[in-house]
Amino acid sequence: MDPGSAWLPWAVLIPLGGAMAGLLVGRRGAAPVAAVAALLTVAASLALLVEVWAGPAARHFAGGWRPPLGIQLRADGLAAVVLASLALVGGLVTAFALGEFGRRSRLSGLFFPLWLFGWAALNALVLSADLFNLYVTLELSTLAAVALISLANRGPAFGAAARYLLLAVVGSLSYLVGVALLFALHGTLDLPSLGARLSGGPAVWAGLGLILTGLCLKAALFPLHTWLPGAYQRALGPVAALLSGLLSNAPFYVLLRLWLELGSGPLKLAAGQLLGGLGGAAVIWGSLLALRADRLSSVLAYSSVAQFGYLFLLFQLDTPAAWAAGAFLLISHATAKAALFLAAGTLQRAVGHDRVDGLRGMAGQLPPTIFAIAVSAVGLIGLPPSGAFIAKWVLLRAAAERGQWWPAVVLLGGGLLAAGYCFRFLRELFIPGPQPLRLRKIPAPLQQLATLALAALGLGFGLWPAAPLRLLGVGWP
Amino acid sequence: MTPWLWFALSAVALFAVGLHGLFSSRQLVRQILAANISASAVLLLLVAFARRAPSGDPDPVPHALVLTGIVVSVSATGVALALARRLRVRPPGSRRR
Numbered sequence: 001m002d003p004g005s006a007w008l009p010w011a012v013l014i015p016l017g018g019a020m021a022g023l024l025v026g027r028r029g030a031a032p033v034a035a036v037a038a039l040l041t042v043a044a045s046l047a048l049l050v051e052v053w054a055g056p057a058a059r060h061f062a063g064g065w066r067p068p069l070g071i072q073l074r075a076d077g078l079a080a081v082v083l084a085s086l087a088l089v090g091g092l093v094t095a096f097a098l099g100e101f102g103r104r105s106r107l108s109g110l111f112f113p114l115w116l117f118g119w120a121a122l123n124a125l126v127l128s129a130d131l132f133n134l135y136v137t138l139e140l141s142t143l144a145a146v147a148l149i150s151l152a153n154r155g156p157a158f159g160a161a162a163r164y165l166l167l168a169v170v171g172s173l174s175y176l177v178g179v180a181l182l183f184a185l186h187g188t189l190d191l192p193s194l195g196a197r198l199s200g201g202p203a204v205w206a207g208l209g210l211i212l213t214g215l216c217l218k219a220a221l222f223p224l225h226t227w228l229p230g231a232y233q234r235a236l237g238p239v240a241a242l243l244s245g246l247l248s249n250a251p252f253y254v255l256l257r258l259w260l261e262l263g264s265g266p267l268k269l270a271a272g273q274l275l276g277g278l279g280g281a282a283v284i285w286g287s288l289l290a291l292r293a294d295r296l297s298s299v300l301a302y303s304s305v306a307q308f309g310y311l312f313l314l315f316q317l318d319t320p321a322a323w324a325a326g327a328f329l330l331i332s333h334a335t336a337k338a339a340l341f342l343a344a345g346t347l348q349r350a351v352g353h354d355r356v357d358g359l360r361g362m363a364g365q366l367p368p369t370i371f372a373i374a375v376s377a378v379g380l381i382g383l384p385p386s387g388a389f390i391a392k393w394v395l396l397r398a399a400a401e402r403g404q405w406w407p408a409v410v411l412l413g414g415g416l417l418a419a420g421y422c423f424r425f426l427r428e429l430f431i432p433g434p435q436p437l438r439l440r441k442i443p444a445p446l447q448q449l450a451t452l453a454l455a456a457l458g459l460g461f462g463l464w465p466a467a468p469l470r471l472l473g474v475g476w477p
Numbered sequence: 478m479t480p481w482l483w484f485a486l487s488a489v490a491l492f493a494v495g496l497h498g499l500f501s502s503r504q505l506v507r508q509i510l511a512a513n514i515s516a517s518a519v520l521l522l523l524v525a526f527a528r529r530a531p532s533g534d535p536d537p538v539p540h541a542l543v544l545t546g547i548v549v550s551v552s553a554t555g556v557a558l559a560l561a562r563r564l565r566v567r568p569p570g571s572r573r574r
Contacts, residue, residue, distance in 0.1 A: 132542055139549045143556055150560060162505055162560045169512050169553055176519050184526035
């Protein structure tokens with residue numbers, strides 16, 4: 001039987017093959033192999049984007065077998081947009097890492113294969129269309145993330161990685177119990193057919209509730225967010241960028257998929273209210289902690305807790321416009337946070353520390369990096385012309401139309417608090433220092449360029465939103 | 478009480494035991510063991526759900542899921558044990574300057 005579009009498996013196989021090739025050639029060749037694999041993966045992702053743009057959602061049936069026995073890979077508008085953002089952010093962080101890790105160093109030989117493996121897992125996750133494939137790819141991306149965190153090779157990093165792994169495993173097991181319940185009741189794992197067959201009843205709601213809990217634990221929704229700050233603060237710069245921009249978004253993407261395709265009715269409404277409430281609490285709690293943090297990486301870590309909270313407001317405002325805004329918010333945060341973590345890593349390597357009050361006068365030393373920080377801060381706060389501004393505007397309108405005051409309060413208050421903690425470190429950076437700082441390590445031009453490009457991407461979404469919006473509409477569930 | 482109901486109930490009990498062990502232990506290796514118990518419990522639940530008819534052949538799809546789940550849990554255990562070894566050699570709180 002015809003297996004369907006060929007680009008889908010290539011988007012998964014190319015980074016996977018690159019990872020294995022990188023491990024085989026060892027430290028010497030890992031960086032060039034990674035560069036080639038990254039370019040090819042970006043090309044495959046964009047080819048898939050072009051294919052989905054033209055027509056209906058692209059599908060691929062592994063081995064030519066159809067569901068419910070076969071595994072189906074599907075790329076509709078949402079998947080294509082998220083895949084493209086994975087490609088762009090991942091490609092730019094890879095470019096940064098090519099400049100950051102010395103040639104033939106131990107870190108170079110380990111980082112690139114692990115990251116490519118994680119990239120393959122994320123691509124497979126985005127393209128999955130059945131519950132169990134989502135579980136497997138989510139686990140794979142978690143393992144890659146844990147290994148990447150532990151590359152920092154220090155006691156606290158290992159501790160943070162171990163904590164993340166254990167909590168992620170608990171989340172995955174909860175998810176798997178839910179999947180088992182749903183399969184036992186309906187006999188299929190394939191998402192489209194499950195959505196059609198889903199009945200009500202306590203067993204179904206128990207299964208969906210377990211899945212929800214597991215995914216919220218992995219997505220670091222307040223109050224299950226405790227593993228996140230430690231992991232983000234102790235990871236290396238590029239690793240923290242990958243974590244915050246891509247790997248931590250994976251559980252939220254799975255949640256989004258399941259929400260859109262499964263379930264309806266009053267209990268879903270109640271669950272949406274709960275998620276929205278917790279998301280708002282995350283925004284406020286994370287922002288307050290970010291205001292008080294003393295290290296730049298801590299500020300960014302708590303800011304990530306807050307930004308992930310915004311995404312959960314979507315479940316309370318259940319409208320198609322809100323979902324499109326949510327996709328925008330996801331991508332905008334990915335680019336802004338990745339750029340900020342890369343820049344924070346650059347500053348740490350340059351000065352030897354990342355205490356916020358010790359960064360005085362850096363603006364004169366590393367202009368492109370500091371400019372990228374400022375542009376990314378615009379994206380975090382949600383000022384025009386960033387994509388985050390458009391997303392928040394749409395969400396505010398949706399909240400006003402539905403008469404829900406909590407999301408509106410959170411959106412406005414969260415923006416204010418974000419401005420507070422962003423201006424805190426921006427102020428330090430732009431005040432002239434007492435004497436010129438001597439830099440320990442000047443970043444390569446490639447690194448500064450990659451950071452700047454990431455920040456500019458976030459603005460690009462704001463300046464030209466029409467194309468992504470049209471793409472999101474393709475095959476909307 | 479059919480046999481499959483025994484399987485399912487003991488799976489739930491084991492899952493609870495594993496979770497309790499995970500959150501109440503102070504040592505990483507014990508937490509890994511507890512997580513393994515919970516994982517095995519979930520897989521047992523899947524096997525119990527493979528029953529199709531009281532006397533017929535079981536459904537092979539959950540068995541395939543269980544095999545994949547075993548592979549995933551072994552990989553995760555491997556990574557966790559590697560981390561545990563590094564934590565034992567270099568306890569948390571020590572930093573290499």
